[in-house]
Amino acid sequence: xxxxxxxxxxxxxxxxxxxxxxxxxxxxxxxxxxxxxxxxxxxxxxxxxxxxxxxxxxxxxxxxxxxxxxxxxxxxxxxxxxxxxxxxxxxxxxxxxxxxxxxxxxxxxxxxxxxxxxxxxxxxxxxxxxxxxxxxxxxxxxxxxxxxxxxxxxxxxxxxxxxxxxxxxxxxxxxxxxxxxxxxxxxxxxxxxxxxxxxxxxxxxxxxxxxxxxxxxxxxxxxxxxxxxxxxxxxxxxxxxxxxxxxxxxxxxxxxxxxxxxxxxxxxxxxxxxxxxxxxxxxxxxxxxxxxxxxxxxxxxxxxxxxxxxxxxxxxxxxxxxxxxxxxxxxxxxxxxxxxxxxxxxxxxxxxxxxxxxxxxxxxxxxxxxxxxxxxxxxxxxxxxxxxxxxxxxxxxxxxxxxxxxxxxxxxxxxxxxxx
Amino acid sequence: xxxxxxxxxxxxxxxxxxxxxxxxxxxxxxxxxxxxxxxxxxxxxxxxxxxxxxxxxxxxxxxxxxxxxxxxxxxxxxxxxxxxxxxxxxxxxxxxxxxxxxxxxxxxxxxxxxxxxxxxxxxxxxxxxxxxxxxxxxxxxxxxxxxxxxxxxxxxxxxxxxxxxxxxxxxxxxxxxxxxxxxxxxxxxxxxxxxxxxxxxxxxxxxxxxxxxxxxxxxxxxxxxxxxxxxxxxxxxxxxxxxxxxxxxxxxxxxxxxxxxxxxxxxxxxxxxxxxxxxxxxxxxxxxxxxxxxxxxxxxxxxxxxxxxxxxxxxxxxxxxxxxxxxxxxxxxxxxxxxxxxxxxxxxxxxxxxxxxxxxxxxxxxxxxxxxxxxxxxxxxxxxxxxxxxxxxxxxxxxxxxxxxxxxxxxxxxxxxxxx
Numbered sequence: 001x002x003x004x005x006x007x008x009x010x011x012x013x014x015x016x017x018x019x020x021x022x023x024x025x026x027x028x029x030x031x032x033x034x035x036x037x038x039x040x041x042x043x044x045x046x047x048x049x050x051x052x053x054x055x056x057x058x059x060x061x062x063x064x065x066x067x068x069x070x071x072x073x074x075x076x077x078x079x080x081x082x083x084x085x086x087x088x089x090x091x092x093x094x095x096x097x098x099x100x101x102x103x104x105x106x107x108x109x110x111x112x113x114x115x116x117x118x119x120x121x122x123x124x125x126x127x128x129x130x131x132x133x134x135x136x137x138x139x140x141x142x143x144x145x146x147x148x149x150x151x152x153x154x155x156x157x158x159x160x161x162x163x164x165x166x167x168x169x170x171x172x173x174x175x176x177x178x179x180x181x182x183x184x185x186x187x188x189x190x191x192x193x194x195x196x197x198x199x200x201x202x203x204x205x206x207x208x209x210x211x212x213x214x215x216x217x218x219x220x221x222x223x224x225x226x227x228x229x230x231x232x233x234x235x236x237x238x239x240x241x242x243x244x245x246x247x248x249x250x251x252x253x254x255x256x257x258x259x260x261x262x263x264x265x266x267x268x269x270x271x272x273x274x275x276x277x278x279x280x281x282x283x284x285x286x287x288x289x290x291x292x293x294x295x296x297x298x299x300x301x302x303x304x305x306x307x308x309x310x311x312x313x314x315x316x317x318x319x320x321x322x323x324x325x326x327x328x329x330x331x332x333x334x335x336x337x338x339x340x341x342x343x344x345x346x347x348x349x350x351x352x353x354x355x356x357x358x359x360x361x362x363x364x365x366x367x368x369x370x371x372x373x374x375x376x377x378x379x380x381x382x383x384x385x386x387x388x389x390x391x392x393x394x395x396x397x398x399x400x401x402x403x404x405x406x407x408x409x410x411x412x413x414x415x416x417x418x419x420x
Numbered sequence: 421x422x423x424x425x426x427x428x429x430x431x432x433x434x435x436x437x438x439x440x441x442x443x444x445x446x447x448x449x450x451x452x453x454x455x456x457x458x459x460x461x462x463x464x465x466x467x468x469x470x471x472x473x474x475x476x477x478x479x480x481x482x483x484x485x486x487x488x489x490x491x492x493x494x495x496x497x498x499x500x501x502x503x504x505x506x507x508x509x510x511x512x513x514x515x516x517x518x519x520x521x522x523x524x525x526x527x528x529x530x531x532x533x534x535x536x537x538x539x540x541x542x543x544x545x546x547x548x549x550x551x552x553x554x555x556x557x558x559x560x561x562x563x564x565x566x567x568x569x570x571x572x573x574x575x576x577x578x579x580x581x582x583x584x585x586x587x588x589x590x591x592x593x594x595x596x597x598x599x600x601x602x603x604x605x606x607x608x609x610x611x612x613x614x615x616x617x618x619x620x621x622x623x624x625x626x627x628x629x630x631x632x633x634x635x636x637x638x639x640x641x642x643x644x645x646x647x648x649x650x651x652x653x654x655x656x657x658x659x660x661x662x663x664x665x666x667x668x669x670x671x672x673x674x675x676x677x678x679x680x681x682x683x684x685x686x687x688x689x690x691x692x693x694x695x696x697x698x699x700x701x702x703x704x705x706x707x708x709x710x711x712x713x714x715x716x717x718x719x720x721x722x723x724x725x726x727x728x729x730x731x732x733x734x735x736x737x738x739x740x741x742x743x744x745x746x747x748x749x750x751x752x753x754x755x756x757x758x759x760x761x762x763x764x765x766x767x768x769x770x771x772x773x774x775x776x777x778x779x780x781x782x783x784x785x786x787x788x789x790x791x792x793x794x795x796x797x798x799x800x801x802x803x804x805x806x807x808x809x810x811x812x813x814x815x816x817x818x819x820x821x822x823x824x825x826x827x828x829x830x831x832x833x834x835x836x837x838x839x840x
């Protein structure tokens with residue numbers, strides 16, 4: 001299969017086209033027509049080369065992992081094996097939720113290269129849509145579907161222990177990406193780190209307060225342990241609004257290179273946390289043309305609907321498969337509807353609190369850690385940006401500490417409103 | 421290394437001696453003297469052939485895993501690969517706590533065979549000593565040492581994430597033994613199962629009550645999930661009083677074939693739970709010669725001392741290595757003694773509650789599940805035995821449900837006394 005016999009970064013498009021030509025699984029997607037290719041390198045992430053290739057008879061995307069974090073340079077090496085785990089996750093999640101995961105055409109382990117479906121216009125990154133103040137009426141429906149199906153079907157609610165442990169073992173190999181998350185989400189924001197940054201000088205005191213908050217550090221330790229130790233399901237691992245492409249009718253989840261068997265709440269929390277960040281950023285984008293009020297209301301509604309639909313679909317899958325192979329809750333033990341509802345309620349409540357915990361950790365790290373979100377970064381006025389960020393940060397700190405007191409997503413939405 | 425080119429059960433001692441003769445690492449332990457060997461097959465467990473070989477110039481034990489559960493027969497197959505994981509655990513734990521783990525001389529993966537130190541008389545199985553009403557003044561000191569060292573040093577308090585995930589992945593291979601535990605500890609006692617038994621007819625109602633106790637089933641589901649999902653440390657996996665050999669001055673932990681990366685509380689709980697079972701069995705062994713009062717007091721004292729010493733030693737290791745490679749609590753974050761004490765207190769409280777939960781699960785399964793303990797089985801009078809078992813069972817049910825309310829091991833000991 002390998003078109004090249006050893007790893008070579010596809011650092012220019014001529015090389016990339018040469019690769020496609022020598023790879024039938026890819027060239028066939030372009031109808032073997034190479035004369036009028038429109039090629040764009042769009043790797044706006046930090047870890048990869050990403051080429052969009054559009055011809056007269058077809059299109060595709062080429063994504064190649066390179067062995068360091070691109071935005072920082074070769075000083076921060078990062079295994080290119082992550083492309084293997086990204087492919088495994090795309091294929092597994094794609095199998096479980098084909099409507100919301102792009103198809104993989106080809107994977108080359110030597111070249112750390114994935115060929116996959118090009119998500120054609122008007123698909124854009126969800127984060128950019130939210131920054132533009134756009135709304136997506138089907139988003140909650142689609143994302144709850146994606147999360148319920150991928151998380152349920154890769155957990156012990158659906159797997160046998162044998163299948164589960166074998167998959168867990170394989171994804172232990174994606175340890176370098178897990179370590180990166182541990183560092184940038186659970187560690188750096190809570191200590192002095194050369195990579196941390198924030199809107200200075202406005203948030204200097206806020207960043208320091210995070211580093212000196214014993215209660216917060218106690219909570220984040222628990223979340224980090226869960227992230228490191230609990231192999232609950234095959235999670236995406238980086239499910240923020242930059243990993244979702246949308247149109248008014250389509251929602252596609254991309255970039256699961258951080259995938260591994262971890263706690264479900266890390267995915268759900270990452271996603272909801274980024275919606276909350278978007279909410280708090282809207283004030284900074286409001287102007288005379290658009291006060292963003294409708295958009296903000298839609299975001300709050302979407303947060304509520306996403307969790308509630310997720311819970312409903314997840315429990316529906318559980319009920320559907322309660323007599324299946326899953327070994328967590330054997331039907332001979334959980335053999336009456338009262339008991340089944342009891343364990344389901346406990347499971348979903350625990351998952352809800354995990355979600356709020358991980359969501360708040362993801363919010364905090366985007367304000368005082370290394371990687372920020374465009375939602376805030378694109379607010380030009382630093383003072384105005386800092387005001388938005390501070391509200392989000394304070395909300396996140398409260399949420400991490402008080403998460404076990406929240407009974408429903410409606411309570412969370414009310415608390416977000418209270419910040420105003 | 422392999423003396424035999426393919427797997428052969430060493431079902432008679434002549435074959436076993438032939439094996440030793442052709443294996444220098446073993447024959448040298450006998451001084452290459454084979455004329456006056458004293459050989460005993462002592463596999464009183466359910467899974468293996470175990471030979472004690474004593475000669476004029478040395479001794480050793482040969483343990484061979486066979487591919488089914490011996491007590492039930494070939495109807496219940498069980499991978500012989502467990503010998504590999506047992507050896508890995510013996511060597512790892514032996515490295516970490518050489519005073520309390522017997523030395524491995526030789527391992528043969530093809531033959532699923534371990535050659536190891538013979539624990540010479542007066543070593544006996546701790547369970548048998550307890551049944552005889554003997555006391556072991558150093559036991560709490562030794563077992564707390566073993567548990568603190570093996571659990572601390574194989575956790576993320578000491579490991580890097582990279583080392584941890586690589587070890588976790590390898591031990592995922594011991595899945596068949598994990599499944600056996602899932603079934604016999606966390607599932608069978610809570611449902612109708614052909615393997616379950618209890619002291620009938622006395623405990624018929626008690627066994628039924630376990631199977632119909634929704635609250636208990638809710639709690640055991642949480643414990644089972646933790647057992648299946650949480651890779652906290654390399655645990656022994658079967659740390660009952662039958663896995664410990666003792667003299668008045670020596671304590672040796674054997675038989676870690678169930679070893680894998682699981683929750684620390686499973687080991688500590690298994691051990692303490694079996695001490696509690698022993699306590700409740702004493703009444704059934706009391707007679708005119710020995711009312712067992714001293715022995716019972718010693719067991720209660722040992723339960724308290726074991727946890728308290730374990731906690732002290734574990735925290736001491738944490739403090740000693742707080743600037744080490746362990747990635748769970750980075751010194752730059754947990755950078756003041758107040759905060760470090762806060763996280764340590766939370767960690768130990770959570771571990772204490774896990775310990776009580778797993779301990780109670782291990783007690784319950786020994787009374788209404790497939791494998792019983794000799795502590796109770798050796799009480800000849802069934803009615804008297806059932807009285808002891810019922811007290812233990814009721815205590816275990818209470819402990820599983822109320823475990824989060826216990827603040828200290830002294831509270832647990834008081835609750836045990838209250839049963840009287």
